[in-house]
Amino acid sequence: MGNFWMCTLLAPFYKHILGVKVTYHDIEAVDPDYYKNLKWMLENDISELPDLTFSMDADEEKLILYEKNEVSDYELKPGGRNIRVTEETKHEYVDLVAEHRLSTAIRPQINSFLQGFNELISRDLISIFNDKELELLISGLPEIDVIDLKANTEYTGYTSASTVINWFWEVVKSFSKEDMARFLQFVTGTSKVPLEGFKALQGISGPQRLQIHKAYGAPERLPSAHTCFNQLDLPEYSSKEQLEDRLMLAIHEASEGFGFG
Incomplete structure (x- = not known):
């Protein structure tokens, strides 16, 4: 998990501390090429991509989890591997990908950190800050x-x-x-x-x-x-x-x- 936290602690993880929803923009810190692909999808017609479904394959899962063990395909929503992403639903797809890659796939690690953090600092005390301000507050x-x-x-x-x-x-x-x-x-x-x-x-x-x-x-x-x-x-x-x-x-x-x- 070292490489993940080295980069994502800079923005997405401060959002997790504040309980703020991550967005696909935050993926740039984890995987710039993947971010560019998502950005391209939002800016272009994807009607000619018939094989894109609401799921992520095992290779993508291993990249997210930084593990070598076998994992099964992950459905971004129920029945997702059988639901094609269309021009009308691509924004939903990008949102679900961001939520999975930056939250769901690492939820146990996030929860462990937040449990310790919130024992020291109540969320009420930091809720007035955004993620950038929180970094400056913590780091000076x-x-x-x-x-x-x-x-x-x-x-x-x-x-x-x-x-x-x-x-x-x-x-x-x-x-x-x-x-x-x-x-x-x-x-x-x-x-x-x-x-x-x-x-x-x-x-x-x-x-x-x-x-x-x-x-x-x-x-x-x-x-x-x-x-x-x-x-x-x-x-x-x-x-x-x-x-x-x-x-x-x-x-x-x-x-x-x-x-x-």
């Missing part, structure tokens, strides 16, 4: 060295000399301690800073420095993030003020799905 506001972060950032579509990138770092350097923590949460999924500094920042597959990619499309769109790749998709804004406005809005308001609609 980190000391973030912006110079170190900048030195360990890589660019795609931009360079370190790009005007937008210069604006970006000027804006980030002006952040309060709380907004810096929110920014780090937004891009990496956690406010924690590696003990060795940002050169040791981890992604889902190992060491992964902060990535800033040029986002194409409407210039007024919000920045978005791929947390398990520590990747920020940053549009080419027309002014520093616009960049600051869009980035602040993203880190404060677009936490659900980390900027994905």
